[in-house]
Amino acid sequence: MKEEVFYYLTTEDIQLVATENIDRELTPDEIDMIKDSIAKRINWYDAILNAIFEQNFS
Numbered sequence: 704m705k706e707e708v709f710y711y712l713t714t715e716d717i718q719l720v721a722t723e724n725i726d727r728e729l730t731p732d733e734i735d736m737i738k739d740s741i742a743k744r745i746n747w748y749d750a751i752l753n754a755i756f757e758q759n760f761s
Contacts, residue, residue, distance in 0.1 A: 712741065
């Protein structure tokens with residue numbers, strides 16, 4: 704079975720948040736500095752589990 708991506712963040716997403724909150728875009732180096740931190744904060748397991756329970760799949 705081919706793997707399907709269900710959600711992803713783009714550089715544009717990061718720049719949107721940056722410009723709305725610090726009034727400027729991040730440099731490529733700054734983006735590289737925060738990539739791992741962003742990934743660590745995404746609680747994908749609980750997001751999936753909550754979505755399953757919201758639909759009452761059991």
